Every structure is written in C-alpha cells, then in structure tokens.
Amino acid sequence: MPFDIIQFRKNYPETWRLILFLGSIQWAGILLTTIAVACATATIMESKWTADLAKNYIYHAPWFHVWLICLCINLFCVTLTRLPWKRKHYGFVITHFGIITLLFGAMIGSWFGFEAFANLKKGEEPVFRLTQNESVMIVQSPKDQNFYSIPLPVETLKLSEKNPRTFTIPDSKLSLRVDAHSAQLARVPQLVPSTEPEAAYGSILELSSPMAGQKISFPFIAATAEPQITDFFQMARIVWVNDLVQFEKRMNQWSETQMVFEKVQPIISNTSGLFSGYLFRVESDEKKALFITLQTPEGKQERFALGTKFPQKIDLRSSKIQATVNGYWPDFEIKEGRPSTKSNSPENPAILIRLEGKQSIDPRPHLVVAPLDAQNLSFSLIRNGASYAKGKLTVGVPVSTGWGPWAVEVKHIGVKSLLQYQIEPQKDPAPNLTPGVRVQLLDPEKKPLNEPKWILSGETETMAISSTQVIQLAFGLKTRPIDFGVQLNHFEVPRDEGSDTPAGFISTLWFYDSNRRVAREDHAEMNYPATYPGGFWRSVVGMNYKFSQASWNPENLEESTLQVLFDPGWPLKWIGSLMISFGIIVMFYFKDPNKKNNPEKKSV
Numbered sequence: 013m014p015f016d017i018i019q020f021r022k023n024y025p026e027t028w029r030l031i032l033f034l035g036s037i038q039w040a041g042i043l044l045t046t047i048a049v050a051c052a053t054a055t056i057m058e059s060k061w062t063a064d065l066a067k068n069y070i071y072h073a074p075w076f077h078v079w080l081i082c083l084c085i086n087l088f089c090v091t092l093t094r095l096p097w098k099r100k101h102y103g104f105v106i107t108h109f110g111i112i113t114l115l116f117g118a119m120i121g122s123w124f125g126f127e128a129f130a131n132l133k134k135g136e137e138p139v140f141r142l143t144q145n146e147s148v149m150i151v152q153s154p155k156d157q158n159f160y161s162i163p164l165p166v167e168t169l170k171l172s173e174k175n176p177r178t179f180t181i182p183d184s185k186l187s188l189r190v191d192a193h194s195a196q197l198a199r200v201p202q203l204v205p206s207t208e209p210e211a212a213y214g215s216i217l218e219l220s221s222p223m224a225g226q227k228i229s230f231p232f233i234a235a236t237a238e239p240q241i242t243d244f245f246q247m248a249r250i251v252w253v254n255d256l257v258q259f260e261k262r263m264n265q266w267s268e269t270q271m272v273f274e275k276v277q278p279i280i281s282n283t284s285g286l287f288s289g290y291l292f293r294v295e296s297d298e299k300k301a302l303f304i305t306l307q308t309p310e311g312k313q314e315r316f317a318l319g320t321k322f323p324q325k326i327d328l329r330s331s332k333i334q335a336t337v338n339g340y341w342p343d344f345e346i347k348e349g350r351p352s353t354k355s356n357s358p359e360n361p362a363i364l365i366r367l368e369g370k371q372s373i374d375p376r377p378h379l380v381v382a383p384l385d386a387q388n389l390s391f392s393l394i395r396n397g398a399s400y401a402k403g404k405l406t407v408g409v410p411v412s413t414g415w416g417p418w419a420v421e422v423k424h425i426g427v428k429s430l431l432q433y434q435i436e437p438q439k440d441p442a443p444n445l446t447p448g449v450r451v452q453l454l455d456p457e458k459k460p461l462n463e464p465k466w467i468l469s470g471e472t473e474t475m476a477i478s479s480t481q482v483i484q485l486a487f488g489l490k491t492r493p494i495d496f497g498v499q500l501n502h503f504e505v506p507r508d509e510g511s512d513t514p515a516g517f518i519s520t521l522w523f524y525d526s527n528r529r530v531a532r533e534d535h536a537e538m539n540y541p542a543t544y545p546g547g548f549w550r551s552v553v554g555m556n557y558k559f560s561q562a563s564w565n566p567e568n569l570e571e572s573t574l575q576v577l578f579d580p581g582w583p584l585k586w587i588g589s590l591m592i593s594f595g596i597i598v599m600f601y602f603k604d605p606n607k608k609n610n611p612e613k614k615s616v
Contacts, residue, residue: 065167103597114592132500132572141492142492153184176189188454193447203215203233212234212428216424223416252382256381267369302318304326340361387407391403405420516538538561561574
C-alpha cells in the first residue's frame with residue numbers, strides 16, 4: 013500500500029508541525045548564520061593566533077558538531093516537507109541529501125580521522141609511532157607504574173598561578189597542578205658551592221653581541237685533565253684547560269685514545285676535539301685468533317695480528333702519526349671504576365689504542381681560558397696557532413674577542429663547586445629554546461608536596477611523592493601508534509635547470525608490516541602523496557594513510573618531515589560533492605516533461 017502523506021498529516025499533526033519547524037527557513041537561517049559567524053571567527057583566530065586555537069574552540073568543539081547535526085536534520089526535514097516527491101523535486105532532494113552526506117563525511121573525519129607528522133632520517137629504524145600537534149602530560153601511576161596520557165592544550169589554556177589546571181593522578185589520591193606554560197625555556201647553568209669530593213674549580217662565561225642582541229652562556233668545570241672544547245657557531249672555538257702555559261707549549265701536539273671493542277662502537281677521546289679519521293676494530297676468526305682491522309681516513313683497510321706483548325706498535329704508514337696498543341682485556345668489564353677482565357677467554361675482547369703526532373693548525377680563532385683565582389681567569393686569544401692577546405678575565409668585566417662584535421665576560425667563578433642547570437623562562441627569543449610547563453604535586457588535602465618545577469617538552473622528570481616512592485612525569489606532543497612502520501630510503505631535491513632553486517621534493521619510502529618486513533615502496537612528492545596500504549579500493553573507501561611532503565632540512569638531505577593524514581570520512585565527502593553537483597544539474601537542466609508551457613494569451 014503506498015504511503016498516504018495526507019492521511020499521515022491528519023493523524024499526527026504534532027509530529028508534522030515539528031517536521032515543519034525543523035525544516036523551516038527561519039530555523040535554517042539561525043543555523044547557517046551561527047555556523048557562518050563561527051567559521052569567520054575561526055578564520056580570524058587562525059590568522060591572528062594559531063590554527064590549534066580555532067580547532068579546539070570551534071571546529072573540534074562539541075557544540076559545533078551539535079550545530080552541524082542540527083543543520084543535517086533541518087536539511088532532511090525540508091525534503092520531507094516536499095512529500096510526496098515528484099519529478100520536479102528530484103534535483104532539490106538529491107542536492108539536500110548530498111549536503112547531508114558531505115557534512116556527515118566531515119564529522120566522521122573529525123571524530124575518527126587524524127593528522128600527524130613523521131620526521132624520518134635515512135639509515136634509522138622504521139617509525140611505528142606518529143606525532144600529533146596536541147600537547148599532553150604523561151603521568152606515571154604510583155600503583156601499577158603504568159603511564160597515562162592526559163590532554164593539556166597549552167595553546168588554548170591561559171595557565172597562571174591564579175588559573176591553574178589540576179589533574180588527579182591515576183590510581184591515587186594525589187593531584188598534579190599545572191600553573192604556567194612557556195614557549196621559551198632554557199637550561200641556565202649555575203655553580204653551586206660544595207664540599208663533595210667531585211667538586212672542582214668552575215666558571216661560567218658569557219659571550220654577548222649588542223649588534224645581534226644575543227647572549228650565550230658557556231659553563232666549564234675542571235673535572236678532567238683533558239681540554240674541554242666547545243664550538244662557537246662553527247666560526248670559533250672556546251677551550252677550557254687546567255694549565256694555560258702547558259697548553260700553549262703543546263698547542264700543536266695532538267693525541268687521541270680509542271677504547272676499541274669487538275661488539276660495540278669504540279669510545280674515542282681527542283685532545284683537539286677533532287677525530288683523526290682512523291677507525292679500528294677487534295675481530296676474531298673461527299679459532300678465536302684476534303686481529304686489528306684498520307680503516308684509514310682515505311677509506312683503505314689493513315689487518316694486523318694482535319700480539320701478546322704490549323705496548324704493540326701499529327704501522328699507519330704515516331710519518332706524522334704513531335699508533336700504539338697500550339692494553340688488552342680478553343673479556344672486558346668495568347670493575348671498581350677501572351677496566352678489567354672476567355676471564356682469559358676472548359669472549360668480549362677490548363684494546364686501548366693511543367695515537368700521537370702533530371696536528372694541522374686550525375685556522376679558526378680560539379679563546380683559551382684557565383683557572384687563576386676566585387675572581388679571575390687567565391686567557392689567551394689564538395689565531396692560526398699564534399696568540400694575539402693575553403691577560404686576565406675578571407668577573408663582571410667584558411673583554412673584546414676580536415670576533416666581530418662579540419665580547420666575553422666572566423659571570424661567575426666557583427673555586428669549589430658543582431655545575432647544575434636550572435630551567436628558566438627567557439624573555440627574548442633565541443635559538444634552541446624549548447617549550448615546557450611548570451608543575452607541582454599535591455597531596456590528598458591539595459597541599460604541595462614539593463616546589464614547582466619546570467618540565468621541558470620531550471623530557472622526563474622524576475618527582476618524589478614520599479620518602480620511599482617517586483613517579484615520573486613528562487610533557488610533550490601526543491604520539492599515536494600505527495600497525496605498520498615507515499622508513500626513509502632516499503630523499504631527493506631536484507633543482508631548476510641552471511640554478512639552485514628546488515624544483516620539487518621526493519621522499520622514497522619503505523613501508524614495513526607488523527613483522528618488520530618491507531611490504532611496499534612508494535614516493536611522496538609535491539602534490540602526490542604516498543599511500544599505505546596500497547590498492548585502489550582502499551583509497552576509494554578512505555581506509556589508508558596518505559604521506560605528503562611537509563618540510564625538509566636544507567642542511568641535511570638525509571632527513572624529511574612528512575604530513576600523515578587518515579580520513580575515513582573522505583569517500584562521503586566526495587559522494588556528497590558529486591550528489592550536490594548532480595542535483596543542481598537536475599534542477600536547472602532537466603525539466604518536467606508534463607509541465608506545459610502555456611504563454612499568457614493577449615486579450616483583443
């Protein structure tokens with residue numbers, strides 16, 4: 013029996029009045045005006061502040077989704093008001109159902125899809141977790157020691173001491189209060205007076221440039237006899253030595269020690285801070301006879317039998333460098349802080365090699381400082397192996413380095429001290445600053461258990477909740493596990509002909525299945541994303557991940573950052589868009605053939 017709409021309206025007038033209201037043009041006007049104002053506000057928020065602010069307060073807000081659902085109900089009810097549908101209504105109905113389908117696709121993508129990033133480096137292990145642009149606190153439960161993720165949208169929260177955010181720590185009565193966020197945190201070095209045996213003479217130097225508006229701290233402490241070398245923007249070097257006179261005497265002399273193992277990478281120490289380029293390995297054959305394999309800086313390889321008497325000289329075929337094996341441990345271990353051997357069997361062989369010779373002069377300028385007294389350091393400014401300035405550096409007195417506008421000043425000296433770092437917000441922007449939050453643990457009565465503490469993004473801090481128990485806290489971006497891995501095999505930047513201007517970016521990716529086997533190779537190029545899993549139908553139904561080129565590092569072409577998009581609502585968006593287009597075509601180009609065109613007759 014066909015549905016009688018007229019009889020339905022007579023039998024259920026209240027229901028029909030509700031349908032007429034929900035499908036009314038007045039209700040549609042309210043919905044569309046509110047959504048238009050919200051979208052305009054979100055656009056202003058994106059341009060003036062950040063896109064995350066617009067997402068959290070509008071696009072991903074529950075009220076916005078409720079409003080979209082109300083709009084879908086309005087569109088559906090307005091099609092019901094046209095019942096019974098005739099041919100002239102087909103285009104109208106198809107268009108409205110297309111808009112409903114499109115809106116549902118957008119909501120499904122917002123609820124179940126996500127956007128993330130993957131920073132890949134050639135030669136590293138495949139990545140099985142993606143990073144999302146959402147801040148979270150990671151809190152360890154004191155009961156089961158598991159870690160729990162708590163959303164903390166710091167970009168939208170106005171955290172302060174008067175407006176903190178408080179969380180309950182899982183499986184406990186303790187709370188965590190977050191009362192500040194800073195995008196410019198730095199580890200500030202401090203010399204703390206101490207009577208501990210490891211305390212030593214230390215100093216904090218500051219290099220400043222009024223022209224660049226920068227101040228950079230360099231802490232040093234005389235913990236070892238070896239020179240401590242720090243690069244200064246690759247344009248100069250700062251060297252801390254315990255005895256300036258002795259350093260200048262052997263300034264062009266060079267030595268390097270290598271603790272070489274069979275199973276792990278060697279440990280290399282160099283007086284100049286520059287690696288010699290010689291690589292040694294300990295290898296054994298089937299009869300457990302030991303050999304030393306040498307690789308020269310030019311890439312040539314040689315093999316020597318490991319002798320039984322030490323020191324044993326190694327012929328490097330160089331008149332400037334001498335190499336000597338000064339020690340051998342068949343089954344290496346550290347015992348009481350010193351190298352030792354568990355047995356005489358070569359289960360974990362290790363050797364100590366020392367290289368000595370004359371080094372080539374580093375053309376970069378050097379600032380060499382050494383301890384003097386409680387208020388002064390001795391210093392020497394060196395260029396091309398020769399000193400061009402000497403004297404004292406006194407606390408609080410800046411001295412020009414001759415490196416453009418840069419001056420050096422001693423900020424603090426500790427004769428018997430330990431070097432510690434305090435995390436502090438910085439007023440002025442500078443390179444290598446890190447975001448973070450300030451947290452404090454609270455007991456069940458909401459009383460502080462410790463002093464407020466800054467936590468840097470991506471780092472873990474340990475905090476005591478009692479005299480015998482601690483928990484770990486971390487702050488950073490949310491990560492999402494995926495059931496496959498992705499690895500960068502090659503990254504290429506084609507250039508425009510005759511110039512260095514990039515013409516595109518191509519990341520060659522390997523995708524691994526859950527068993528860590530290569531399942532697919534694909535390329536992510538500009539406007540051409542790579543997909544996983546592959547297959548036409550997976551793309552059609554939106555059940556794959558799209559990897560698009562997001563950014564690159566001009567200084568390292570073995571690194572690539574990809575944007576990852578998973579959108580299960582994608583097919584509904586396309587279907588809805590096609591339905592809207594088809595419905596409009598039907599409305600305007602396919603007329604009802606039964607409708608007669610009766611022009612008005614003129615009266616005579």
